[in-house]
Amino acid sequence: MIISNVMGGLGNQLFQYALGRHLSLKNNTILLLDISDYNTDSRKFELHNFNITLNIARQEDLPYSKRKSNTNKYKAYIYDMLFSKLKVRHEQFFHFDPTVLYYPDNTYLYGYWQSEKYFRSIEDTLRRDLTFVNRLSKEQLHLEERIKTENSIALHVRRGDYINHMLHPTCSLEYYTDAITIITQQIPNPIFYIFSDDIEWAQRNLKIRHPHQFITNNNAITDLRLMSACKHYIIANSTFSWWGAYLGSFEKKIVIAPKKWFNDTVNYSIRDLLPKHWIKI
Incomplete structure (x- = not known):
């Protein structure tokens, strides 16, 4: 079995699932998802909103260092390294x-x-897995269909938790101004969402200066679904809009x-x- 530790927001969850899915197929084995981090995280596990067969890891499936019953984490890590059949692999590099x-x-x-690059070879399988199964209201369904028929451009602004974030800055207004200029020079009759x-x-x-609409009052999964329905993208430094752009199916899409x-x-x-x-840029 392959077990993928799932943590963080929706964008992170999708990356963690994608690599786990690739390795499970390559090894002809089951993929289990460890979602135990959400016992203490205010963010939500969101992968049930996709066409995914969810196999959730049980406590007894996990490495000793991840089990609640182990209070001495140091000894548990040593046991995992020396004796456990399940090898814990920590990401060594960001690249x-x-x-x-x-x-x-x-x-x-x-x-x-x-x-x-961790899942490029299973792109077709992954796109089938990541078909949205969440329900939309009538208004949201109409909006989704309209977006698909237009020269739609999804523009994502992430601020919130980034304003004083230690790792991530907010994208500057200059970035968005330049991106809008670049993309409107290439897309006729653009409509921004x-x-x-x-x-x-x-x-x-x-x-x-072009037609536009601010999308409000949605949850994260609905925003991602509507974003992915667009044809072109101006993303933030965010894995959320990274996946919105990646999941977009328009063959000639432009992503900034x-x-x-x-x-x-x-x-x-x-x-x-x-x-x-x-x-x-």
């Missing part, structure tokens, strides 16, 4: 690590795995992404995070 793709059966994955966790800031500051993903306090290479054909 793509090709050795990960050779992890064998009986592996426990702990990391973020943020590169399409703006998604944000700070919609009031976006309404006050974004100057869009920020070059600056992290604050200067860290030295993470994002060379494998953004697909080559995306425009980085």
Whole structure:
């Protein structure tokens, strides 16, 4: 079996599932999801909103260091390293690590795995898995159908938890202004759909001369579904809008992404995070 530790927000969950799915197929074994982090995390496990066969790991499936009954974590880690058949694999680098793709059966994955290179070879399977099964209201369904017929551009502004974040800066207004200029030079009759966790800031500051609509009052999974229905994308430095753009099915989609993903306090290479054909500014 392959066990993937699932943690963080929806974008992180999708990356963690994607690598686990790839390794389970490669090893012809079952994929279990360890969702025990959500016992103490205010964020929600969201993968049940997709066309995924969910196999949730039980306590007895987990490494000793992840079991609630083990209060001495140091001894549990030593036991995992020396005696457990289940090998715990921690992510070593932020950039793509090709050795990960050779992890064998009986592996426990702990990391973020943020590169399409971890699952590019199963893209068709993954897209089928990540078909949305969440229910939409009549108004949301009508909006989704309209978005699909237009030269729609999803624009994502993430502020909220990023305003004072140690790792992630907020994207500058200059980034959005430049991205809007670039994309409107290439897309005739564009219509913008703006998604944000700070919609009031976006309404006050974004100057869009083309038709546009601010998307409000949705939960994360509905926003992601509507975002993925768009044809083109201006994303934030966020795995949430990364997946919104990735899941978009328009063959000639244009995706604009920020070059600056992290604050200067860290030295993470994002060379494998953004697909080559995306425009980085």
